[in-house]
Amino acid sequence: MDADEGLRRLAALGLPEPDAQALWSHFDAAEQRGKPSHGHARILWLEQQDGFVAGAEPVLVEDESGFQRWHGNGALGYVTLERALARQLADPPRDARLVVCDRTFPTGMLGHYTRRLAEGGLVALLTATSPPRLGHPAGGPSLASTSPLSIAVPSSAGDPVVVDVSMGAVTWGDVVAGLAGEDELVPFGGEHAHKAFALAVGLQLLVDALVRDPGHGAVLLVARPQADPVPALRELAGSIRLPGDAG
Amino acid sequence: MDADEGLRRLAALGLPEPDAQALWSHFDAAEQRGKPSHGHARILWLEQQDGFVAGAEPVLVEDESGFQRWHGNGALGYVTLERALARQLADPPRDARLVVCDRTFPTGMLGHYTRRLAEGGLVALLTATSPPRLGHPAGGPSLASTSPLSIAVPSSAGDPVVVDVSMGAVTWGDVVAGLAGEDELVPFGGEHAHKAFALAVGLQLLVDALVRDPGHGAVLLVARPQADPVPALRELAGSIRLPGDAG
Numbered sequence: 330m331d332a333d334e335g336l337r338r339l340a341a342l343g344l345p346e347p348d349a350q351a352l353w354s355h356f357d358a359a360e361q362r363g364k365p366s367h368g369h370a371r372i373l374w375l376e377q378q379d380g381f382v383a384g385a386e387p388v389l390v391e392d393e394s395g396f397q398r399w400h401g402n403g404a405l406g407y408v409t410l411e412r413a414l415a416r417q418l419a420d421p422p423r424d425a426r427l428v429v430c431d432r433t434f435p436t437g438m439l440g441h442y443t444r445r446l447a448e449g450g451l452v453a454l455l456t457a458t459s460p461p462r463l464g465h466p467a468g469g470p471s472l473a474s475t476s477p478l479s480i481a482v483p484s485s486a487g488d489p490v491v492v493d494v495s496m497g498a499v500t501w502g503d504v505v506a507g508l509a510g511e512d513e514l515v516p517f518g519g520e521h522a523h524k525a526f527a528l529a530v531g532l533q534l535l536v537d538a539l540v541r542d543p544g545h546g547a548v549l550l551v552a553r554p555q556a557d558p559v560p561a562l563r564e565l566a567g568s569i570r571l572p573g574d575a576g
Numbered sequence: 577m578d579a580d581e582g583l584r585r586l587a588a589l590g591l592p593e594p595d596a597q598a599l600w601s602h603f604d605a606a607e608q609r610g611k612p613s614h615g616h617a618r619i620l621w622l623e624q625q626d627g628f629v630a631g632a633e634p635v636l637v638e639d640e641s642g643f644q645r646w647h648g649n650g651a652l653g654y655v656t657l658e659r660a661l662a663r664q665l666a667d668p669p670r671d672a673r674l675v676v677c678d679r680t681f682p683t684g685m686l687g688h689y690t691r692r693l694a695e696g697g698l699v700a701l702l703t704a705t706s707p708p709r710l711g712h713p714a715g716g717p718s719l720a721s722t723s724p725l726s727i728a729v730p731s732s733a734g735d736p737v738v739v740d741v742s743m744g745a746v747t748w749g750d751v752v753a754g755l756a757g758e759d760e761l762v763p764f765g766g767e768h769a770h771k772a773f774a775l776a777v778g779l780q781l782l783v784d785a786l787v788r789d790p791g792h793g794a795v796l797l798v799a800r801p802q803a804d805p806v807p808a809l810r811e812l813a814g815s816i817r818l819p820g821d822a823g
Contacts, residue, residue: 393671395641395642395672424638424640424643426642452782454782479778480775480782481778517768519768521766524772527741528741530819538730538799539799540803541802550797552786569716569719
């Protein structure tokens, strides 16, 4: 899919032009980073959804120096995180700020947000919930989202390091695309899968405990760095690829 | 080792009685939770260290409503986290607070801190750095700590859920005890070990970017919950053991 078609189809969903542009940038970045389940195919997926209100505007419902709460207000999660992101860059915290986003789904490739925060000079940590897909490695019902965790750290030289890891061995997008069976969507880690399961449960509960309006949400931590550890790590790593680097 | 011997040996290191008691409780809890590398053996280990000042008092160097910075000031990391923990329980944040602890090492079993914060009604997320032990799954130098991540969420009924996961396939304590070879201390996950490696690097850089005085440190997030998701998760899980539950 090219940009013209993508933007046209997003506009046809009723999205205002800047939001359509932001979503296209997101989906296209996901394609380029080898995460097609967050890529162009999401446009077809959105065309089949009816749970969002095109043009709805997320609301900043609490705004303290170290804390913000947003509410999606019917908007797509992508749009809510875009608004929260823009606000952090325009008005960065003095030290740190926790940003809780109620009713924020879907959120896509979390590194797409944390990367821009790090490029803007902020340390960022972000997680988000989605329908439960992961059960205990020993079996039983699905108890947690794939619970992605993204961490991005700025660098005075070269790219930030951008971690973006889901706790599943495959993605839900792979299942939808027929590339993996639903039985393969288990916590990653093989004999240590209890670790990824624990992380998924912890991140799920972290979000679930902090949202005020029940439903899928996101929790973002932004902080001003006091040090610049990435250049030394890159020097030590040499030719080793660090998380988020182009493949 | 029994409590009498443990407390006597900790006191002989010059630790004030309340700190000796806190460390004994920590090591004994680790034994009981099947984490002996953070347990009684640490007393022998401490007897061989000379990098700490018994009786040194950690300092709260910055104190905003949503942010605190502590400095270990020569104290053991255990003591610094005990002070930071006590302060959060005595003066919980209105919404959320990021607590950065400079020069805070060793910190032990992170769930020992987050569990008590959750028992005190706070959501907690904690990570800490230690000497680099994990390299890229494809090889090369050690680039990150085992980078434990602990998340604890309170519950109105029954125990909190307490996640405490390190990114290594084995622990450094296992290596020291001869239970595992140093070559086995790699990111967990087998074919997905790049995920645990990425998490380790991200958590390492998060701490390294937020400390002001270079060295090992800890980053703690505490927040007031707005919801109580644990009872419903326990009901859904039935007999499945959730993270942090007694084995």
